[in-house]
Amino acid sequence: MKDYDLTKTSIKTFTAAEQEIALSTEDLHVAYGDHEQIKGVTLQFPRYKISAIIGSSGSGKSTYLRSLNRMNDEIQTARVTGKIMYRGLDINRPNIDVFEMRKHIGMVFQRPNPFAKSIYDNITFAPQRHGIKGKQELDQLVETTLQQAGLWNEVKDTLHKSALALSGGQQQRLCIARAVAMKPDILLLDEPASALDPISTSVVEDTLAQLKEHYTLIIVTHNMQQAARISDYTAFFHQGVALEYAATSKIFTKPAIQATDDYVSGHFG
């Protein structure tokens, strides 16, 4: 693998007047035990946009994403330092109520992981636990979120059947609907289409494009075409460092960093 200069970076920043920022990190480090996976990443994610994070395997992009809603807390050896700013609050502080925070910053995982419950219960389960009880309200929630996830027409007659009977693509859209049902501010997506076939992938991509109107999306993807198709901004990660962050069109046409250029043109490594 070619050695790239990890100190030479080109990171786009936004002024408050130019663009509202939904989430940002300041000098974020993530270490598993003694091994530092993320080496100081500073990025701003604009509101109501799709930001993509690309990079090769092991570049730390998923690790970075998982630290944004503190899912790395679950890993005993993980240590996350630096700031994660959300609405003027550093949510990486130890006294933050992570369960409350995760209602605002939802997550969709690489492999579809619906609960072994009915489609209906998959969506209503968490909102019910958070206090939404009315049947009408819940019915409405199920219908809206399934429509937002582009799944309603396929499942409206089988809402009380097991979610495990759905195809992989349908399950993933159900997981998106389930995350959306929490009415989060921000949705983190960790390679949400990597386990899906091309048709399901394109349906999921359409879904994400729709969701952008109401949500801020941050998506990690292996698939550069996908990043180019759906995202507004793209960050390129390499060896735990964000080397370049810019408008997607710029990343894919006139990248400022040699490593990015090599990666998007397929001459990487």
Add this chain to the structure above:
Amino acid sequence: MNVKQQDKLATGVLYTIASLIILVLASLLAFILIQGLPRVTWHFLTTPARSFEAGGGIGIQLFNSFYLLVLAMLISVPLSLGAGIYLSEYAKKNWLTSLIRTSIEILSSLPSVVVGLFGFLIFVIQFKFGFSILSGALVLTVFNLPLLTRNVEESLASISSMQREAGLALGLSRWETVTRIIVPEALPGITTGMILGAGRVFGEAAALIYTAGQSAPALDFTNWNPFYIASPLNPLRPAETLAVHIWKINSEGIMPDAVAVSAGASAVLIIAVLLFNLSARWFGQHLYQKMTSSGKKGA
């Protein structure tokens, strides 16, 4: 010999081994049932045993076995659930939890006679519970708890970690995720393990000889006050179980029909254990279908 023939030969050998095992088990089962079943009548199942003359039944022993089983499970199920959930979902990896795991493994491999003598010293002598159902239930708990805990832990651990992430990512607490998502999904496995454990407890004799005792005093089935000495529910009365009864009449039975009583009791015991096993399988499958295809209608 080419690959195809090798494959055929290997398959043949495996089939032979498998059928040998089935043959041994089936003939054992058939022997016990053929010997014992003619003796099993309603009268045999409901009348008390007789020590010196023929015609005794196993009514009290049968009741004792079930009562002891219920008491033992009442103690061990909640404990094993709590311990299993802790070990699988909460325990951090350190020397203390690995010590706990090792202890559980050692405990689960202790011979039941040893557990029985331990129970005799602790519950019967030290705690002065005497030969009683209570001592028996406690010793069965000691005997069964490690296996049940392991079963709960393994059932929970077999649920994908993605399910936990899914719950946590929705802002659910760890407790909610475990009790509402992980435990329900693991329930079929947990239930199967519990029922199989119940079958093991039901057939246990060695651990009970020195704890629940070897005598079955007459019971007054009209008085269910647990504090009355002859009450079936009295936990402090000695209670010979079916398995202990079989052992006892075979070692020192002096009734003229000892062989027939032993055969009949064995048949009843083996049928009960078989029922436990079959119901475990059926119940586990049923529960799994219910959990995954969601039984809730029109919620």
